[in-house]
Amino acid sequence: MENEVQRTASAGAARWIAARIDAVWDLLTGRPVSLYAASVLRIGYGLLYLLFLLREFPHRAEIWGPGSAWTPALAHQLFEQTGWFSILILSDSRAYFELCYVLALVTAALFTLGWRTRVLSVLFAVVVTSFHTRAIFMTDGGDNLILLMALYLVLTACGRRWSLDARRDRLRTAHAGSAPERRRSPFARQLRDARTTLVTVVHNCGMFVIAAQVCFLYGSAGLYKVQGASWGNGTALHYVLNLELFRPWPALSHFVDEHTLVVAIAGYVTVLLQVAFPFVLFGRLKYPVLAMLLGMHIGIAVLLGLPLFSGAMIVADAVFLPDRFYAFLPPLCRRAMWWTGSRRPAPGRAAGSGTVPAQGRLGVPGPKRRGVLPAGREDTTPATEPASPQAPPKVT
Incomplete structure (x- = not known):
């Protein structure tokens, strides 16, 4: 009798562990999480660094240029010890430095707008790393946080919302809506599904790392203060x-x-x-x-x-706000502008729709949410349901 009770308890524990593992796997692979928060991070840090570079434009040569007190030779010696790199020390030419500075401004602006975000996120990380390490003794906590977030954002799909990429995908989907769907081979469909799953997993892991980094910053700062x-x-x-x-x-x-x-x-x-x-x-x-x-x-x-540090921390805190909060902001702004009389909703567009759009890639059906029902059946309810159209408010 005692052995039977132990076997039942062991089986129950095994089922519980299996259910938790399945829940974690579904969380990682089911759909991209916090797409709006990732876009806010992209816009926030891109805009912060763009304003930072513009503010230091008159002093750029003294901070990062060939005339800096921290010479390229000293930077080379430090890089040999730390393993960092900077594209700014590849040449001592003033023209090369000015070209790098202009490219850094363009990169930060395009990254903020979300144009070709996959490529621009890598270039933005290179720009932030290069400028940070070139004058590493002139940085503060804000620069360090922006550097970390620039590296983490490379892993995320931060161009899916509020970006030029998202607008281009919407137009492409609208144009292809009436065209017949092209038939794909089973191998091509499997390859596309594998790519979608990989992108989803990498994005979710990147967002979890960002959240953990912010928690670590606050927790360690508080514990150091207590001492x-x-x-x-x-x-x-x-x-x-x-x-x-x-x-x-x-x-x-x-x-x-x-x-x-x-x-x-x-x-x-x-x-x-x-x-x-x-x-x-x-x-x-x-x-x-x-x-x-x-x-x-x-x-x-x-x-x-310390505006740069405060701005970096405020943007980092945005990762903990849910997508429904950000999806509610545009309708709320439109409604406020409508009530003030400065703008009326466009015909045919709802003024109060705050539905979070599907979290999958635009033009690709969202993944299904799996769950175990009491009877052992699989729940294949879609992760997001299409919002029912709403009529615009009548103006009397």
Whole structure:
């Protein structure tokens, strides 16, 4: 009797493990996750780096050019030790450096717009790596985070939404809608399915790595602060506000520092948010936490003069917002503009449709969601259902 109970328990545990493995496999291969969040990361980091390069345009030669204090020879010596590389030191010519700078601006702009994103993501990663390592001793936390995200975005399908690539695919699908479907051989269909599955797995893994990186950043920052005595007694922000290097607006910093109790509470809340952040991501509590982190980063940008770092962290936080949130934004903006009278919805287009489109590649049917029913039958319900058309609102 006891052996039968043990066998039943072992069989139940094996079924549970098999179900969990199947769920993880379905999560990785079923459909691309967070396509809107990946597009927000692409737009955010591409735009941030474009603005960064434009801001430093008058000082480009002193920072990265042949006239930099960190000479190409010193950079070569450092690269031999670290294993990094930079296309900027392939030549000492000023014309070559100017050409690289112009190409970097064009690459960042096209990557932001989402034109040929697969190729541009690689070029953007090369640009960020080259400029970062060329003047590595002039970087801060924001540059480091943008470098990591540029490398991670190479793995993602960050051009599926809100991009020129997505617009081109929609037009191509619309033009090919009335044409007869070309028959493919079984091998060609299998090859296409394998490619789709591979792209989905790589994209999902890339998004999970990005989320884990952000959690690690917040968690480690919070744990390091807990070890400091100034954060424990609530005086850390007081000392930060009085550092000349981080006082772009001395009068504003002095005004904030006068409110001692508020400064101490802000320090404790900062530590609490950073330590608790990885543990609140699986519930609705993450939304107020993300809102408070947004306020914290805005405060860092204004009070400490670190807009690049704050912008990089704000964009990174966007990975934790679901696709339905981003799909709801365009209808919400159109509705707000309609109510203000500045714009009316286009005829035939719904003003309140917030349905998340299919997560598969445009023009290719979305994969089916598999699940085990109580009777052992397989659930082949499509992962996304087409939204029913809605009539535009009548204007009276």
